[in-house]
Amino acid sequence: MEKIRVRFAPSPTGYLHVGGLRTALYNFLFARRNNGKFILRIEDTDRNRYVEGAVENLISALKWSGLEFDEGPVAGGNFGPYMQSERLDIYQEHVKELIKNGSAYYCFCTPERLEKLKEEQQKQKLPQAKYDKQCLTLSKNEIETNIRNNVPFVIRLNVEPNKKIIFDDIVRGKVEFESNNIDDQVLIKSDGYPTYHLANVVDDHLMQISHVIRGEEWLSSTPKHVILYDAFKWERPTFAHLPLLLNPDRSKLSKRQGDVAVEDYRVKGFLKEALVNFVALLGWNAGDDKEFYNMNELIDSFSLERVNKSGAVFDLEKLNWLNAEHLRRKTQEEILALLKDELKNSEFSHFSFSDEYLVQIISAMKERVSFVKEFITKSPYFFDPPKFYEEAAVQKNWKDDTGSQLKILRDEFAALADPSKEGFEHALASTAEKLGIGKGKLIHPLRLSVSGMSTGPGVFDIVMILGKEETLKRIDTALEKIK
RNA sequence: GGCCCCAUCAUCUAAUGGUUAGGAUAGCGCCCUUUCACGGCGUCAAUACGAGUUCGAAUCUCGUUGGGGUCACCA
Known part of the structure; x- marks a missing residue:
């Protein structure tokens, strides 16, 4: 093979x-x-x-x-240089071969004449504007004189009329073009640089490219490339034109x-x-x-x-989903590294957090984020006390007696010997029972007090991660700020 | 406009002559959860149209329509 x-x-x-x-x-x-x-x-x-x-x-x-x-x-290789601008002499050398065998020719037409030609063809309602091959009739002498006199020129592909250009494409199957529909494409521009068509064919051949895999926008210029391969008597690569x-x-x-x-x-x-x-x-x-x-x-x-x-x-929704999928399957260490990078570029860059602390945030938030930066934007309260309290949540969960009830809970927390998740949970449950109210009456205000928000991980996870001291401080602040 | 390519749910796609046309994303609903997610279950939703070929067509052929690409001394 x-x-x-x-x-x-x-x-x-x-x-x-x-x-x-x-x-x-x-x-x-x-x-x-x-x-x-x-x-x-x-x-x-x-x-x-x-x-x-x-x-x-x-x-x-x-x-x-x-x-x-x-x-x-940069990487190098045996087929360089890999910048086409550094291969100009190669194209010049190869195009001479085409001129010699009649597959290409010098064209001295001015941009003005080309423009006029196009206009006329459009006026005549020709299906397609094409170069009229005028310079093909130039004699050897005329060409040499022009060159000696520094008349600007391009080199064009000499497309033979009435031919069928057929090639196979892995994606599309057999594709067929009429050579009559193909213009005498410029191969070398007047500045001496090659056009894409010449350069890509010469390079693909010299670099021994076996398969040309590129976007579908190239499909309609492929017959020009095929003509070039044939003109050079080179074997064609296999083509595969990808959908857009x-x-x-x-x-x-x-x-x-x-x-x-x-x-x-x-x-x-x-x-x-x-x-x-x-x-x-x-x-x-x-x-x-x-x-x-x-x-x-x-x-x-x-x-x-x-x-x-x-x-x-290109459907962004699906990309978002896939991003979340990939994020969730990453290890804690991988996410930790990514989060630390993100933190460096965040508003909290001047704070420092221990890896243990960040890992706890990661496990609390992992199922709730699609992007690494959301560890920060969706739970800023882990990095800094809340600056304000979500208005709708205050309306909904902060009733007249909430303050006094929360104060009692605060004191229960303060007395807690075991500030674990379970410890907080038990303290809240017994407080609710003592007060004869549902746990929700304490849970929601507590969440609001420590996070400023109404959504996020379980409250007991949040207070456990924040720690007893910080939790008490935040409850005190909330008691003061929310009336 | 010429030439070329393409055509299954809103979107990404599976089914290469025989399926109740499958999956995923998004949406919607329910369950889980005193929050929000995750997860689970369910639901909505497509073969562009018309002829042929065939016992049988999303699948093969032709046409129509629609969309896209390309028509430079750009790549």
């Missing part, structure tokens, strides 16, 4: 798009599953699009997601309708495991009901044959 080599070839736009993450992931999974190599190649042939630090961002986002590449910029990731309105996932950068999701507190798991399931499934996957499980069960054809809406 041939050696499996796949690549993820983003252009350095400044961030990693979640659609790009999905493409990279499928490439990565396919490579790992088949003992192949996963290569990162940067497609930076557009000088106008250069973004400072983009490559570094891309690499760090990939790394954060757990997608380690075997060859690429969609906005809720089913258009291509875009910035305008929400977050699209992996970085955005990281900052929002999503776990990389959840994001990877989620994105893997957008367009692929193993054929069973399994939805929770870690990376190794994905590698074990992934196959291109089971990739869907139709686009998938």
Whole structure:
């Protein structure tokens, strides 16, 4: 069997798009599953699009997601360089071959003429604007004179008319195009840089890429690539065009309708495991009901044959759920580390808490949070006394005699020799009995006093974690503040 | 508009000629719990439409409709 080599070839736009993450992931999974190599190649042939630090961002986002590449910029490899801007001479050299065999030609047409041509074609209501191959008729002499006189030029692909371009795609099956519908694509721009079409074909061949796995937006330019492979007399790679990731309105996932950068999701507190798991399931499934996957499980069960054809809406609700699932299955130590990081960036960064204390909070809150930061936002009272008391809860649970009853409970707590969860619980029960009232009459005001809120873990867990002293202090404060 | 791709619950999807069309998320309800979650149970909800092929079609074929992608000296 041939050696499996796949690549993820983003252009350095400044961030990693979640659609790009999905493409990279499928490439990565396919490579790992088949003992192949996963290569990162940067497609930076557009000088106008250069973004400072983009490559570094891309690499760090990939790394954060757990997608380690075997060859690429920084990492190196035997097929470099992996930045297309450093391979300009390679493209120049190869395009000469195409000119020699008639598959490509110099074009000296000015942008103005091209513009006029397009206008005319539109006026004639031609189904499609195409270059008219005028420069194909230039003589060798004319071409040489133009070049000597520094007339700007591009090099175009010479598409033969009346041909059927057919290729196989793992996801789509047989795909067919008419060469008459394909424009004489520019291969080398007037600045000497290659266009994507030339560069990706030359590089994929030279880097011995076996499978081209990329988004569906490339499907309609694939015939151009196929023509190039044929013109070079190179073997074509196997193609697999992945379904698009969609906005809720089913258009291509875009910035305008929400977050699209992996970085955005990281900052929002999503776990990389959840994001990877989620994105893997957008367009692929193993054929069973399994939805929770870690990376190794994905590698074990992934196959291109089971990739869907139709686009998938990026549904935040399900990502939220998956994040909670992944969080709950983490060990206490893992969550502790994450929580400490989160605390450093929170309003409580200047306080310090012992690991034992934080671990207790984790076990009390674990089933109640979907995100690590919610340990803080949903139970701030573990980190600082309540600053205010939830108005609706005060209305509902703080009656005229509540203050005096709570005062009695407070004194019972103060006298407690055993400030354990059970100790508090027994004290409250006997106080309620003594007063001849239901336990709820004490439980709800107690919760409100120590937490300021009406929701959260069991009250006895809260007071146990807070400890006797702190609990008494908070009850006293509440007694004063709530009348 | 030309070309190409696609079409199962709101969403992600399973079912590759024979299922009461299954699961998950979200929603709703009940149970558990003097809170909130978790969990459990239940419920709502889909084969776009029309022809064919076949004993039998979500599944194969054709058409219609709808959606998307792409038509640069961007990738």
